[in-house]
Amino acid sequence: MSWTDERVETLKKMWSEGQSASQIAKELGGVTRNAVIGKVHRLGLSNRAGGSPATTAKAPAKEKPAAKPAAKKPATAKAAEPKAEPAAAEAAPAAKPVTPARKQIIPAGQPLPPQPSANEISPEALKKVSEIEKSAKKLSLLELTERTCKWPVGDPATEDFWFCGLPVQQGKPYCEAHVGVAFQPMSSRRDRKR
DNA sequence: CCCTGATTCGC
DNA sequence: GCGAATCAGG
Numbered sequence: 689m690s691w692t693d694e695r696v697e698t699l700k701k702m703w704s705e706g707q708s709a710s711q712i713a714k715e716l717g718g719v720t721r722n723a724v725i726g727k728v729h730r731l732g733l734s735n736r737a738g739g740s741p742a743t744t745a746k747a748p749a750k751e752k753p754a755a756k757p758a759a760k761k762p763a764t765a766k767a768a769e770p771k772a773e774p775a776a777a778e779a780a781p782a783a784k785p786v787t788p789a790r791k792q793i794i795p796a797g798q799p800l801p802p803q804p805s806a807n808e809i810s811p812e813a814l815k816k817v818s819e820i821e822k823s824a825k826k827l828s829l830l831e832l833t834e835r836t837c838k839w840p841v842g843d844p845a846t847e848d849f850w851f852c853g854l855p856v857q858q859g860k861p862y863c864e865a866h867v868g869v870a871f872q873p874m875s876s877r878r879d880r881k882r
Numbered sequence: 883c884c885c886t887g888a889t890t891c892g893c
Numbered sequence: 894g895c896g897a898a899t900c901a902g903g
Contacts (some may be wrong), residue, residue: 695887695889708886709887710885710886721886725886725887725888727884729888729889734887734888788893833883834883835883855883855884856883856884858883
């Protein structure tokens with residue numbers, strides 16, 4: 689696959705929408721996330737700029753100490769290149785419905801509105817759990833690994849007992865769905881005082 | 883381990 | 894220009 693105009697457009701759009709490189713690659717098909725990232729860089733829109741420069745403002749002059757001897761990184765001489773104003777400020781950064789050709793999930797630079805669900809377990813979370821439990825891998829205790837959801841389901845005293853086993857949420861011991869109900873912000877036993 | 887983007891460099 | 898391999902971080 690090559691970078692046709694269309695594909696580049698999709699790339700730009702998704703990237704500006706905050707989609708991850710892998711998501712974009714998946715969407716485009718025929719390319720890896722590396723390809724996407726590479727293209728992004730070549731297009732000069734590495735930084736999801738456009739209007740919100742306040743985001744990931746990583747140090748561009750990221751110099752790597754010569755910690756790698758025979759490495760394949762012969763410290764390029766172009767250490768810090770005066771990356772002037774990115775022409776990225778091309779189009780209107782905001783108010784641009786664009787073509788909602790597909791699913792536009794993430795708003796944009798906006799992280800996400802404050803999560804209202806602070807108390808009690810949202811019915812959605814519970815529903816999500818019962819849903820995922822159907823597709824749970826139902827692992828036994830011995831099959832659990834560091835990256836399998838350790839949420840127990842059923843009664844340990846019966847045979848209807850197993851662990852979720854779905855991919856964990858990274859770091860956490862449970863999958864996303866279970867993390868949702870596992871880490872109750874608080875309460876729930878408030879009015880449950882026996 | 884999963885994921886993310888960033889960078890280099892042979893092609 | 895392209896993107897795999899690699900790096901670096903979460």
